[in-house]
Amino acid sequence: MTRPPFEPVSERDIRIVSAQLGRPARDVVGIPARCACGAPTVVATAPRLSDGTPFPTLYYLTHPVATAAMSFLEAAQVMVECTELLAADAEVRAAYERAHRDYLADRESIAVVPELVGISAGGMPTRVKCLHALAAHSLSAGPGANPIGDIALERSSWSPDVCQCPDYGVDVPDPADPADDDTGGRA
Ligand SMILES: [Zn+2]
Numbered sequence: 376m377t378r379p380p381f382e383p384v385s386e387r388d389i390r391i392v393s394a395q396l397g398r399p400a401r402d403v404v405g406i407p408a409r410c411a412c413g414a415p416t417v418v419a420t421a422p423r424l425s426d427g428t429p430f431p432t433l434y435y436l437t438h439p440v441a442t443a444a445m446s447f448l449e450a451a452q453v454m455v456e457c458t459e460l461l462a463a464d465a466e467v468r469a470a471y472e473r474a475h476r477d478y479l480a481d482r483e484s485i486a487v488v489p490e491l492v493g494i495s496a497g498g499m500p501t502r503v504k505c506l507h508a509l510a511a512h513s514l515s516a517g518p519g520a521n522p523i524g525d526i527a528l529e530r531s532s533w534s535p536d537v538c539q540c541p542d543y544g545v546d547v548p549d550p551a552d553p554a555d556d557d558t559g560g561r562a
Contacts, residue, residue: 395415402424434514496509
């Protein structure tokens with residue numbers, strides 16, 4: 376898990392994210408979270424796309440099994456439960472507000488987009504509108520950073536520790552990467 380500044384993104388990462396999204400990945404600025412196998416789980420996108428569109432969702436969940444697990448939880452009314460928890464628990468409410476501010480700070484460390492001032496993602500700071508966005512924040516910023524994202528991950532049938540990746544169809548050997556060399560890097 377990483378917050379900005381991000382490491383450079385590889386061509387292979389971009390190919391995997393494009394396969395996960397089913398369209399070419401654009402304006403990628405980092406891979407803040409990865410599967411146990413190394414495949415991207417969360418993609419970080421520029422706060423302003425190259426076509427000029429403001430893009431609030433810095434942390435976007437791309438892993439197909441993770442996104443399916445979040446959709447399942449949304450269908451199972453977990454957002455309703457989390458909304459009730461926010462209403463009932465002042466500590467969770469304060470932590471969620473902190474998550475909102477941290478999210479904005481991370482995004483603004485990359486670029487400040489006037490249209491997005493005060494707008495984070497997933498319904499923060501007072502609503503629960505998208506578990507995908509909140510789980511993506513938790514996966515990127517780590518446990519404790521987003522209380523609702525943490526709940527979503529706890530309830531999820533998907534875990535970042537167990538690879539359930541499909542074949543993304545991107546594994547052409549890369550001669551620059553010893554891990555792709557069948558000598559195991561000894562050559
Ligand atoms: Zn994987």
